[in-house]
Amino acid sequence: EAKRQGKGRICVYTSDMTDTVRTRLNLEQGLHHALERQELELYYQPVFSMANERLSGFEALIRWNHPVSGVLLPDQFIRIAEESGQIQSIGSWVLDTALQQLSQWTEATGTALVMAVNVSPKQFLQDDFLASVELALRRWQVPAHQLEIEITESVLQDFQRSRGIVSGLRELGVSVAIDDFGTGYSSLALLKHLPVSRIKIDRSFILALPGNARDHGLVSVMLKMAGSLELEVTAEGVETWQQAAVLQQLGCSAAQGFYYGQPAPTATALHDAICRHDRG
Ligand code: C2E
Ligand code: MG
Ligand code: MG
Ligand code: MG
Numbered sequence: 007e008a009k010r011q012g013k014g015r016i017c018v019y020t021s022d023m024t025d026t027v028r029t030r031l032n033l034e035q036g037l038h039h040a041l042e043r044q045e046l047e048l049y050y051q052p053v054f055s056m057a058n059e060r061l062s063g064f065e066a067l068i069r070w071n072h073p074v075s076g077v078l079l080p081d082q083f084i085r086i087a088e089e090s091g092q093i094q095s096i097g098s099w100v101l102d103t104a105l106q107q108l109s110q111w112t113e114a115t116g117t118a119l120v121m122a123v124n125v126s127p128k129q130f131l132q133d134d135f136l137a138s139v140e141l142a143l144r145r146w147q148v149p150a151h152q153l154e155i156e157i158t159e160s161v162l163q164d165f166q167r168s169r170g171i172v173s174g175l176r177e178l179g180v181s182v183a184i185d186d187f188g189t190g191y192s193s194l195a196l197l198k199h200l201p202v203s204r205i206k207i208d209r210s211f212i213l214a215l216p217g218n219a220r221d222h223g224l225v226s227v228m229l230k231m232a233g234s235l236e237l238e239v240t241a242e243g244v245e246t247w248q249q250a251a252v253l254q255q256l257g258c259s260a261a262q263g264f265y266y267g268q269p270a271p272t273a274t275a276l277h278d279a280i281c282r283h284d285r286g
Pocket of ligand 2: 065124156185
């Protein structure tokens, strides 16, 4: 009802206004200040190369340290940010912060780690997205091949445009990965139309490995397909060494998940990942 009355109108809510609506409104308003009040934070989850069990990079995952509700996960506020038009500013902050962090870690380790950044369709399809990526790379002096942009099949809603943007990114030297691969209806359409460099096999396929023959078959087929298309592959949500072993056997080149490391704040992420490597 409030929405239909348009922006800027004041309306009095009756007591039948649901908690859901109230929560949503609170979050939407709170989100307006989240950036300036520095309540947003990036956590980093390590990605490991399976061939040599070495740290190859990180995925940046956003968190909102909400003053009242505590740490909120992206599933609790990214959709709201998209719908309220705040995803653009949040998205640029994510890109900028992740690349700044990457430049520090690259210097600290002397290794060309890769930073994977999730981008929502609205941000991705924006006119100046390519330019903003270029700018952020230049600003932090990060070589393009150390950045990987993660998209989902929802970019297909404007597929001509998506193709142009993916090509543009690849021309810059930036990698592009399809996140949650296999969960949507048009995973293959993405591969047919977009010149991406990587697929990330969704964790729902990894969960029941190694016992589930069907999932084993599906993962095996995805890896073969990726091989013949010369795409790189990351398996998501690897939680056990048994899963890691099967993936390695099937020739998967990279993996991430709780087995390799939880998403962690800046202060500990690199240290945790290096300790994991030294142990393994
Ligand atoms: P995603 O990109 O597929 O990220 C993987 C999610 O799985 C993360 O949840 C991560 O914490 C979780 N995860 C990683 N390893 C494991 C595991 O072994 N087991 C289990 N059960 N879970 C694991 P998170 O951080 O809550 O993020 C959820 C989604 O929110 C992400 O899915 C991504 O689509 C989106 N997201 C995260 N950060 C950003 C961002 O900066 N911008 C945008 N637009 N979206 C973001
Ligand atoms: Mg992702
Ligand atoms: Mg995913
Ligand atoms: Mg996801």
